[in-house]
Amino acid sequence: MKMTKTALCTSALICLAGAAAAQDTTLTYMLWSTEQAEIEQAAIADFEAANPGVTVEVQAMPPSDYWPRVSALAASGDLPDVMAMSSGFVQEWAAAGNLMDLAPLIGDASLEGYFESAVEIGEIDGAQVAFPQNWVAPVLFYNRTAFDAAGLDYPDADWTWEEFRTAAEALTIDADDDGTPEQYGFWVYGRYAQTDPWVFRNGGRYVTEDGAALEINQEAVNALAFLASIVDDGFAPRPLEMEGIRQQDIFGMGMAAMWVDGSWNIDNNRALIGDSFEWGIAQVPMGPDATAETAVAYAWADMLAVTTDSEQTDLAWALVQHLTGPTLSAADYTGGKVPAWTATAMTEEWLGRGQQPDNMDLILEIGTQPLYTGFTPNWSAWRGYAAAGSGGLNGELDEVFNGRKSLDDALDAATAYGNDILSR
Amino acid sequence: MTEIALTRVPDPRGRVPVSDTEPAVPPRRSRWKTWAPALLFLLPAIVGLLVFRLIPIGWAFALSFTSWRIFDDVAWVGLDNYAHILTSPVSREVLGNTLWFTAMYVPGVMIVSVTLAVLLNNALRSSAFFRGAFFLPYITATVAVTLAWRWIFSTRFGLLNHLLGQVDIDRIAWLADPAWALPAVAIVSVWKDAGFYMILLIAGLQTINPGLYEAARVDGAGAFRRFYAITLPLLSRSLFFVLILALVRSTQTFEITYALTNGGPNRASTTLAFYIYQNAFVHFEMGYASALAYVLCFVIGLITLLNFHLRRRWVHE
Numbered sequence: 001m002k003m004t005k006t007a008l009c010t011s012a013l014i015c016l017a018g019a020a021a022a023q024d025t026t027l028t029y030m031l032w033s034t035e036q037a038e039i040e041q042a043a044i045a046d047f048e049a050a051n052p053g054v055t056v057e058v059q060a061m062p063p064s065d066y067w068p069r070v071s072a073l074a075a076s077g078d079l080p081d082v083m084a085m086s087s088g089f090v091q092e093w094a095a096a097g098n099l100m101d102l103a104p105l106i107g108d109a110s111l112e113g114y115f116e117s118a119v120e121i122g123e124i125d126g127a128q129v130a131f132p133q134n135w136v137a138p139v140l141f142y143n144r145t146a147f148d149a150a151g152l153d154y155p156d157a158d159w160t161w162e163e164f165r166t167a168a169e170a171l172t173i174d175a176d177d178d179g180t181p182e183q184y185g186f187w188v189y190g191r192y193a194q195t196d197p198w199v200f201r202n203g204g205r206y207v208t209e210d211g212a213a214l215e216i217n218q219e220a221v222n223a224l225a226f227l228a229s230i231v232d233d234g235f236a237p238r239p240l241e242m243e244g245i246r247q248q249d250i251f252g253m254g255m256a257a258m259w260v261d262g263s264w265n266i267d268n269n270r271a272l273i274g275d276s277f278e279w280g281i282a283q284v285p286m287g288p289d290a291t292a293e294t295a296v297a298y299a300w301a302d303m304l305a306v307t308t309d310s311e312q313t314d315l316a317w318a319l320v321q322h323l324t325g326p327t328l329s330a331a332d333y334t335g336g337k338v339p340a341w342t343a344t345a346m347t348e349e350w351l352g353r354g355q356q357p358d359n360m361d362l363i364l365e366i367g368t369q370p371l372y373t374g375f376t377p378n379w380s381a382w383r384g385y386a387a388a389g390s391g392g393l394n395g396e397l398d399e400v401f402n403g404r405k406s407l408d409d410a411l412d413a414a415t416a417y418g419n420d421i422l423s424r
Numbered sequence: 425m426t427e428i429a430l431t432r433v434p435d436p437r438g439r440v441p442v443s444d445t446e447p448a449v450p451p452r453r454s455r456w457k458t459w460a461p462a463l464l465f466l467l468p469a470i471v472g473l474l475v476f477r478l479i480p481i482g483w484a485f486a487l488s489f490t491s492w493r494i495f496d497d498v499a500w501v502g503l504d505n506y507a508h509i510l511t512s513p514v515s516r517e518v519l520g521n522t523l524w525f526t527a528m529y530v531p532g533v534m535i536v537s538v539t540l541a542v543l544l545n546n547a548l549r550s551s552a553f554f555r556g557a558f559f560l561p562y563i564t565a566t567v568a569v570t571l572a573w574r575w576i577f578s579t580r581f582g583l584l585n586h587l588l589g590q591v592d593i594d595r596i597a598w599l600a601d602p603a604w605a606l607p608a609v610a611i612v613s614v615w616k617d618a619g620f621y622m623i624l625l626i627a628g629l630q631t632i633n634p635g636l637y638e639a640a641r642v643d644g645a646g647a648f649r650r651f652y653a654i655t656l657p658l659l660s661r662s663l664f665f666v667l668i669l670a671l672v673r674s675t676q677t678f679e680i681t682y683a684l685t686n687g688g689p690n691r692a693s694t695t696l697a698f699y700i701y702q703n704a705f706v707h708f709e710m711g712y713a714s715a716l717a718y719v720l721c722f723v724i725g726l727i728t729l730l731n732f733h734l735r736r737r738w739v740h741e
Contacts, residue, residue, distance in 0.1 A: 398690060
């Protein structure tokens with residue numbers, strides 16, 4: 001959806017909402033993070049002050065409680081007015097008719113203050129069913145100190161996969177020659193945020209265009225085979241070797257010199273690495289099979305949605321705009337989570353000047369590219385995510401990276417399992 | 425001899441008791457008066473039982489014949505869910521994992537708990553410290569202790585592999601190798617639960633007449649012989665009780681799996697209870713999860729029936 005007109009300022013929205021709130025009204029708002037609820041406390045107080053008679057009742061809980069809870073509320077027709085929505089679930093929630101199409105509420109208002117590609121993530125089958133608050137993208141984290149020591153150039157936009165392999169080999173160091181490198185060139189396991197950026201940057205797809213079935217294309221197979229070869233060649237550890245270590249700490253502990261994962265890991269890196277080494281971020285290199293049409297950046301968004309159970313949709317939409325626009329400051333977005341409101345993302349504060357990495361602008365550049373989430377209904381089941389993270393494609397890829405299964409067998413098993421789920 | 429005058433209690437239905445030995449039927453009103461307070465006191469429990477147990481159990485049975493993603497419409501699918509469970513390779517793998525876990529956990533926890541109980545009942549009889557120490561894992565928060573076990577099992581930096589390395593045994597990827605993940609869950613489960621069963625068995629041991637041991641000792645029976653000829657037979661009722669509890673618990677293992685392996689690697693440690701959780705509260709396939717729950721119920725029922733059938737052969741009444 002192309003949205004190019006001028007942005008409505010927040011104060012005008014709040015006034016409009018104020019008019020809607022002629023009498024005492026309670027808006028209910030549920031989200032999956034108690035930390036985020038604390039961050040938003042002041043913004044919600046502002047909203048209530050600007051809308052006399054309106055009270056926003058906030059319920060926050062961990063994700064493991066959130067989804068069963070809102071699902072039960074959906075079943076009983078008691079969804080809150082506004083709810084947090086994940087890219088991973090938005091399709092099935094929209095398909096079930098639980099999310100209101102915001103387009104009529106948006107009307108002629110311009111959304112150009114937002115990252116257009118992030119807004120598009122909330123658009124399902126032509127309906128704007130959710131609105132982004134922040135978005136994240138996987139990036140290639142690299143250890144500059146290790147690159148300097150190996151005499152390598154830093155990754156740039158023109159890096160090829162072969163250059164990546166050469167760097168991974170050079171960065172794998174077994175100084176005591178005991179067969180276990182103290183520093184590997186790379187770290188990868190079957191998690192979506194680690195493998196799928198390579199797949200999508202190679203023009204690969206797991207599912208058919210309508211998302212109804214798993215059909216892993218050759219570009220995806222080639223990308224996964226490339227990653228498996230990096231592990232088989234000993235430039236990345238087998239995942240079973242790293243069991244017991246928090247996977248997001250492996251790069252920060254200096255055990256791997258490169259790592260691809262979501263940009264939200266920037267905060268953890270900053271805390272763990274401190275000044276012990278220099279590090280930066282780069283975009284995942286474009287694959288050899290990709291074309292201008294098929295190569296996409298992988299990204300997903302945390303969004304807010306107005307539910308179809310809401311009886312005060314104008315006010316609910318005003319709250320969504322209030323919490324996704326300029327009200328929250330850059331400090332309210334933990335490192336690597338990009339505010340959907342462009343101006344906030346471009347502040348020096350969010351760009352983290354004076355901190356590592358010194359090239360946060362790169363994430364903003366990714367946001368200007370065509371984005372692809374790869375999510376389908378039941379994604380968490382077939383991909384293997386959260387409490388189902390040991391199964392699905394995730395579990396099968398770990399078998400490949402652990403050297404226990406061929407890639408073909410693993411993909412056959414994952415496809416059969418995924419299609420069984422999608423057909424149910 | 426004093427004569428006792430018996431008074432016949434009139435039956436409100438007009439029937440007079442024909443003999444003094446026939447119990448008089450209390451009038452209806454007085455019977456209600458007897459039951460009403462009891463019912464009132466029982467009412468909260470009955471309502472709770474109905475609302476939170478019996479109605480959901482019945483409802484889940486009905487749901488097991490439907491396809492219901494929690495916020496979609498309910499669709500009747502007959503026996504499709506059960507047919508899928510029987511034919512799906514994933515379900516069969518999960519059922520196999522459940523049986524394999526039971527085969528490791530039940531003998532393991534019984535051997536450890538009997539050993540601890542006998543030790544505490546004899547050699548360490550007066551030691552409240554050891555009794556408390558062995559019981560402690562049972563009352564400790566599962567997630568907290570499981571995090572400690574994750575470190576113990578860590579492939580590269582784990583205590584267990586460090587100790588194995590001292591005797592030249594290669595590192596084992598306890599939690600990442602499909603062959604070892606389920607045994608690792610069983611080890612932690614046995615460690616955690618053995619203290620509870622130990623307490624039950626100590627209670628059983630303390631009912632055994634010490635005179636029997638004295639007599640056996642006088643007859644020249646050694647410790648081993650006394651254990652097999654006296655302790656085991658006379659402890660068999662407690663052992664039977666522990667066996668039933670352990671069998672049921674083995675099919676319901678969840679928390680340790682969730683925190684230790686998340687059912688991995690590649691579902692190698694996913695057992696039925698964890699699979700039900702995944703289907704119900706991760707994928708929200710309530711109909712399918714309900715069918716799985718009834719399969720679990722059937723498995724537990726079958727094992728329990730089998731046990732009661734075999735009981736006569738080894739339980740000393």
